[in-house]
Amino acid sequence: LVYVVGSTGITQELDDVGIKYLPIGVSNSLSLDSTFILSGLKDLGCDLSTVGALVFGYTSNFTYYDILLANAVLANPACLFLLEAPDVTLVTRTDLGTKMTIPCNIQKLN
Numbered sequence: 001l002v003y004v005v006g007s008t009g010i011t012q013e014l015d016d017v018g019i020k021y022l023p024i025g026v027s028n029s030l031s032l033d034s035t036f037i038l039s040g041l042k043d044l045g046c047d048l049s050t051v052g053a054l055v056f057g058y059t060s061n062f063t064y065y066d067i068l069l070a071n072a073v074l075a076n077p078a079c080l081f082l083l084e085a086p087d088v089t090l091v092t093r094t095d096l097g098t099k100m101t102i103p104c105n106i107q108k109l110n
Contacts, residue, residue: 001050003073005066006057006084014055021055022046027065038068049076057084 002021004010014021022044030040041048051073073079 001046002053002055003051003069004055004057005062005070006055006059010055010057010084022051025061027063027069030065030069032065032068038072041069041072048073051076051079053080053082055082055084 002014002019003026004014004021004024005027006024008024011021011024026044029043030038032038054070054073056070074081
């Protein structure tokens with residue numbers, strides 16, 4: 001089982017090789033109360049210890065809840081943290097004139 005922070009392009013590739021994943025946007029079902037208790041994890045329909053990989057790719061809809069859920073799945077030391085290949089067409093530039101890209105970390109999931 002994979003938690004994807006990214007786009008449906010990643011999930012299509014996972015479908016192509018028969019790897020199950022949590023739905024894109026699943027973190028939107030989480031909530032944080034005024035005492036910083038995260039709720040909704042029990043309602044995800046899976047045991048988070050069964051998530052074997054976090055795949056992080058491009059998304060323009062990245063949220064704090066994505067970070068919280070990623071942290072929850074990465075609490076399992078056996079869970080892989082994988083980054084999608086960098087997109088050289090979408091290089092972020094800083095106000096200091098430098099470019100930022102995320103290097104690719106390729107690992108086989110199955």
